[in-house]
Amino acid sequence: MEPILTQKPAKAxxxxxxKAYVLALLEEKLPAQLVYHSPKHTTAVVKEARALSEAAGLSEADQEAVVLAAWFHDTGYLDTYDGHEFRSAELAGEWLTQQGYPAERTELVQTLIKATHRDATRETELEQLLVDADMSGMGRDDFFANAELLRAEWETSLGKTYSNTEWAENQLAFLLAGKYYTKAAKDRYQDQHKDNIKEQRKLLKKTEKKKKKKTEEEEGTFAEPKRGIETMFRTMYSNHMKLSDMADKKANMMISLNAVLMSLIITYFGAKLGSKTAALSNVGVIRNPIIAVPMGILLATALASVITAILCAQPDVTSFKWLKRSPQIATNRRVNLLFFGNFSKLSLDDFQSGMTQLMQQKDALYTNMVTDIYYLGDVLTKKYRLLRLSYTIFMVGLILTALSFGIALLYKM
Structure with missing residues (x-):
């Protein structure tokens, strides 16, 4: 007797x-920006629908209907985003009819697909099973990775943009509002669903903490020193020190130059006046007294220039005699405990008391730093005013010396 060949069931x-039709359709026509509602998502929903149907003990016919609905449930995204479920039902009906699928079963598949709409009422077990499979993502360990894909899809497809905090709040609200209808789904996803809620709460707290820190860094207050303020003070101190050093170097240069000129002129005149030979003979400045005019101008110029340069270079220490009588040293905006010219006038006890106040009050610390910068700027203003005067005198003196020397030569000729 020949063995009877069992034919593969029509449902399979x-x-x-x-499966072949839907995957080919999605690969060919699905918009590229749909990175979440992709063939991968459809395949995952089909897998979960099959597992839930088996766990619920559905008949083969009902399992077939649920799986077919799962394959077609997102095909409507090819034509529309909002309300895609109804378009998906239409596409499923058209294809199943072409395949000669029974009309009543086709209508069932369409009903199941429409049940996945957010406002639909899920009354039958089959509808609830398909919805649970579609929402299985919130009870799986890949929820957070898929959520980022959905975020990107909404931004590109719907123009909805979210900050990290807003998105975290949105996802937490979604998880808290989400629920599973069937016992099979609760047994399969409930534990991971609870874990995802806990993890999302932690993520939200972390995101809010980062946002708060960023806001504080941007706004920054004297009550809580921030990096930007500290950088500003560091830069200002550095610039003041550089400018002060530059002024001192220029003043020293003028002192050296004019001192040499004065030495040469005085030595020359001293040698001429002190020499008996020069006094008896008609040479040098005695024979040409008019030459003494430019030499005298140059000497006066060098003297005035060197005096202003010395005034520029000499130390200028500001101090306040009344500091000892100030009861609140650290909070007085005219007092700068960070500068020796101020605190050197205090007793050791007063200085220690003031520094203790300063270290305990952050606003007082910044007040002293601001005061210090102000007086450094005041000293720099005096330095550069005197330095400019020294250079101006030297320049004008050289011009007058050259003019007078030219006039003397013309007169002589």
């Missing part, structure tokens, strides 16, 4: 054909 054939 229709599901296989539906």
């Amino acid at each position: 054939e229709i599901v296989k054909n539906a």
Whole structure:
């Protein structure tokens, strides 16, 4: 007797054909910006729908209907985003009819697909099973990775943009509002769903903490020193020190130059006046007294220039005699405990008391730093005013010396 060949059930054939058709359709026509509602998502929903149907003990016919609905449930995204479920039901009906699928079963598949709409009422077990499979993501360990894909999809497709905090709040609200209808889904996803809620709460707290820190760094207050303020003070101190050093070097240069000129002129005149030979003979400045005019101008110029340069270079220490009588040293905006010219006038006890106040009050610390910068700027203003005067005298003196020397030569000729 020949063995009887068992024919493959029709249900397996229709599901296989539906899989091939839907995957090919999605690969070919699905918009590229749909990175969440992709073939991968559809395949995952089908897998979960099959697992839930088996766990619920559905008949083969009902399992077939649920799986077919799962394959077609997102095909409507090819034509529309909002309300895609109804378009998905239409596409499923058209294809199943072409395949000769029974009309009543086709209508069932369409009803199941429409049940996945957010406002639909899920009354039958099959509808609830498909919805649970579609929402299985919130009870899986890949929830957070898929959520980022959905965020990107909404931004590109719907123009909805979210900050990290807003998105974290949105996802937490979604998880808290989400629920599973069937016992099979609760047994399969409930534990991971609870873990995802806990993890999302932690993520929200972390995001809010980062946002608060960023806001504080941007706004920054004297009550809580921030990096930007500290950088500003560091830069200002550095610039003041550089400018002061530059002024001292220029003043020293003028002192050296004019001192040499004065030495040469005085030595020359001293040698001429002190020499008996020069006094008896008609040479040098005695024979040409008019030459003494430019030499005298140059000497006066060098003297005035060197005096102003010395005034520029000499130390200028500001102090306040009344500091000892100030009861609140650290909070007085005219007092600068960071500068020796101020605190050197205090007793050791007063200085220690003031520094203790300063270290305990952050606003007082910044007040002293601001005061210090102000007086450094005041000293720099005096330095550069005197330095400019020294250079101006030297320049004018050289011009007058050259003019007078030229006039003397013309007169002589």
